[in-house]
Amino acid sequence: MIRTLLALDGALVRGALSLVLAAEDDISVVAEVDRGDVVQSTIRLRRPDVAVVDLGLVEDLPVAGTCPLLVLAEPRRARNLHTVFTPSRAVGILGSDVPPQRVVDGVRRLSRGEPVVDAELVMAALHRDSPLTxxxxxxxxxxxxxxxxxxxxxxxxxxxxxxxxxxxxxxxxxxxxxxxxxxxxxxxxxxx
Missing domain, CATH: 1.10.10.10 (Winged helix-like DNA-binding domain superfamily/Winged helix DNA-binding domain)
Structure with missing residues (x-):
């Protein structure tokens, strides 16, 4: 069973994704949070195998530990993805508008140590510099x-x-x- 934490802003999205994940035979949702300041303590307390997190909730936090993060980011905020990467943590990246099944697949892949990458978000993150004044x-x-x-x-x-x-x-x-x-x-x- 893949123990999963959901740290997402917005009760409707978080609740819907919780139902989708809980319907899977091999995934259980062990905690749901909607505030960035409780993500790290919830990871320590609940010990999930994977945390599905909204970039906006974790981009300024030092989320420590070995728990892989599946970061959901809006394309326009992709330039902030660099804030969640550390050498000691597995991180997957998906757009916040992907179909729920891609999140399910991402949770499974991260739990096995496999990469999860949305190429469009990575390109947006690499091209952070705007040519606009x-x-x-x-x-x-x-x-x-x-x-x-x-x-x-x-x-x-x-x-x-x-x-x-x-x-x-x-x-x-x-x-x-x-x-x-x-x-x-x-x-x-x-x-x-």
Whole structure:
């Protein structure tokens, strides 16, 4: 039986994944937590074989021990994956939007000492440096939230033409054709 800890933000996702894992004959969920500050103590107390963790809950914590971690990360946060790697710990990486069966497979593979890697997340983590200036990042972030050019301009104290010029440069830097595509590229690359 593979003893598994779930350290995920969001009760709905955590509960659903708990049900999926518990339905497997060879996996049991021994603990569920939703706060990063209790992950390390729960690992020591419950002694899971594998911990499925949200990157946001463990990226700033020194999660010690021999328990392999299956880290679930949003593509836009992949640039922070380096925070969970240590030479003494097995770490698997999957996108937070993968089908539940990939998480089940990842738990099994990590428990056997096999690698679990989402190639797209690794590429995003390796290409952490954004070509965007801080101002371009601000503009694209507001645009990604659905703000029209005039609203972006007003909130940043810029002229609408200046915002359009920035968006043109952002689109070129992202290798995109449209603003929407530039937002997608930037999110996938972890620039915003």
């Amino acid at each position: 801080p101002r371009e990042t601000e503009i694209l972030d507001l645009t990604a939230g659905g703000a029209p050019v005039t609203e972006v301009a007003g909130s940043l104290g810029l002229a609408p033409g200046t915002v359009r010029n920035h968006l043109g440069r952002i689109i070129r830097k992202a290798g995109a054709r449209t603003r929407v595509e530039a937002v997608r590229v930037a999110r996938d690359a972890g620039w915003i």
